[in-house]
Amino acid sequence: MIVRPRPHWLRMLFVWRGSVLLDIALQLLWTTAFAVLVTVLHGRLFQWKVPLNFVPFSLIGLTLAIFLGFRNGTSYSRYWEARTLWGTLLNETRSLVRQVLTLADAPAEAGKPTLRLIAFVHALRHQLRGTDPSADLARLLPPEDCARLQAARFKPAVLLLMVGEWLRDKRRGGHLDPTLAQAMEIPLGRLTEALGGCERIAGTPIPFTYSVIIHRTIYLYCVLLPFGLVDAIGPMTPVVVAFIAYTFFALEALGAEIEDPFGTSPNDLALDAMSRTIESTLREMIGEPQPMPAESRSDKYMQT
Template identity: 60%
Template sequence: MIVRPRPHWLRLLFVRRGSLIRLILPQQLFTVGLACLVVLAHGQLFHWKVTLTASPFSLMGVSLAIFLGFRINASYDRYWEGRKLWGALLVDSRNLARQALTLTAPGTDVRPFVLGLAAFSAATRNQLRDQAPETGLAGLLPAEVLAQVTPRRGVPVAIALWLGGLMREWREQDRLVPQLAERMEQSLDQLMAALGGCERIANTPLPFTYSVILHRSVYGYCMLLPFGLVDTIGWMTPLVVAFVSYTFFALEALSDEIEQPFGLMPNDLALDALAAGIEASLREMLGEVPPPLPLPDADYQLR
């Protein structure tokens, strides 16, 4: 995820990181090169004059912009919902840690439980990104528990089951009043609900047919545009085509990127920083000094 101060307006024109130019450069060069060839050929294709004007492209451009806007909104809804679910993970983890620290009987060792909440967030990140299940769990779970949960297909669910087992032991040992245990169970249920919401986003992409239609429309529009402009603006055609195609190609690439907000692309959610923030907050509640938090985009000054 790119997090950086907004640069000066002039420098913002030449920023590379976040501009998606690396992703769309090949098709951008292709369309500009095609526009140059159309200008050189005076709009002729194999001795046949392509009689197009700018009028149809005005109508097509409006429709295509609305189509792209809908796709961007659909992708951003998924992105923002993912961010809200991770915010819920933070809130519910803090609530459970606070309840464990204040509602259990004095002398109860709640440190494994609180660190287990941090392990739940780290395991959720690993599952969403298809990373190794043990990544970031060392030091958060007891060794025997780590060996039990990492072979599982759903590591976060296994960790939640272990946390529920600790709460059951506290009830059986009269270290947690049943009525208060019910409140903690509700917070644990909300953690599971957040996990399920993240899985729903990760496992249910936007319909593929929608992407195909939008992709074909954008490329068809940008490839035909030079024929509609060459008789009107002449040698300015490649410049206009470059600007229009950059807008459409970049919007399409951005919608594809944030459609899966839990990935590793520059504009995806900073799950490493979010998971580290949850761990730091929980360690502070235990009275420990957490390590420095990683920055989502620490090298922005070098770009």
Template identity: 90%
Template sequence: MIVRPRPHWLRMLFVWRGSVLSDIAPQLLWTTAFAVLVTVLHGRLFQWKVPLNFVPFSLIGLTLAIFLGFRNSTSYSRYWEARTLWGTLLNETRTLVRQALTLADAPSEATTPAMRLIAFVHALRHQLRGTDPSADLARLLPGEDSARLRAARFKPAMLLLMVGEWLRDQRQQGRLDPTLAQGMEHPLGRLTEALGGCERIAGTPIPFTYSVIIHRTIYLYCVLLPFGLVDAIGPMTPVVVAFIAYTFFALEALGAEIEEPFGTQPNDLALDAMSHTIESTVREMLGEPQAVLSPMAGRAGYIQT
């Protein structure tokens, strides 16, 4: 995810990174080149004049814009829900660590659940992205915890179980009042809900038929558009086609990108920064040195939850 100050309006016109222009450049250039060819041939295809004007494109364009708006709204809803769930991770992790430090009779042992919670956040990030969490788990957990997780398929869920086991042990040893232990189960339960919500978003994409319908309609629209404009605007046809094609191609690409908010593309969620932000705030509560963040990673991590 790109997080930076909003550039000047003039620079905004030429910004490249994060604009999805690199993703749509080939089809945009091809569409523009085809519009130039249609303009040169004045709408003729093998000596046959294609009988089109701008009227059907006005009707189809309006419908296509509404359909694209629905698709992008659905994609953004998934994106924002994912961001809200990661805000929940930050809030409930802080709550659990604070309770472990202030409610238990042995606050020095709060390091164990705190490090397991940090490992949970990093393990969730790796699970959502399909990457290997071994390095982060080995860095954060003692050998016996790492060995226990090695064979686990759903490592974030196992880490929450281990935090719950710590609560059980503290209660059984008389270091935590049963009523207080029950209260600490509430933020732990909300972490479980956030985990399930992230897994649901990652495992349930928008139905494929939406993408197919929009993709086919956009390309047919942009290929036929120069035939409907060439008689009305002549040499300006490639310019108008390029502008309209850019709008439709970019909206389609953006919707596809934010539909899966846990990836590593420029407009996806800044999971690395948010994970390190949670680690930093927990370590600070424990009185340990904070994890080092780059300025932009820190900016991305401290988004309002």
């Protein structure tokens, strides 16, 4: 994900990174070239004049805009819910570590559940992206915990279980009052809910038929549009077609990109940066300061 201050209006006109322009460049060039060909032939196809004007395109464009608005709104809702869930991870891990430090009678042992919570965050990131968490787990956990997680399919869930087992052991050992242990289960339960929410978003894409309908309609619209404009605006037809095609292609590409907010595209969530932030703040709470690296205010990037 790219995070940076809004650039000057003139510079924004020429921004490439994060603009999805590279993703749609080939389609845009092909559509514009076809519009140029239609303009040169004056709207004729094999000596047959295609009888179109701008009226049907006004009606179809309105319908297409509604479909694109629905698709992009749904995609952004998934994106924002995912961001909210990762905010919950930050808040609830902080709350749980604070309770371990202040409510349990063994604050010196707080490092064990804290590292398990940090490992949970990194393991969740890897699970959502389908990557291997072994390096992060080996960095954070003792060998016996890593061995237990090796065969686990859902490692984040097992790590929350291990944190719960630590609370159980402290309660049985008399280091934690049962009432306080029950209170500490609340943030642990919220972490489980956040885990389930992330898995739901990652495992339930927008129905494929929406993408098919929008994709087909956009291409048919952009291919036929030059025939409806050439008699009215003449040589400006390719320019107008390029602008309209850019708008539709870019909106479609952006909706598809943020539909899965846990990916590694420029506009997806910065899970790497958020994981490091959670690790840094939890380590600091147990007395292991981990300052975040300094970043330039004028051109700050957080890229996954």
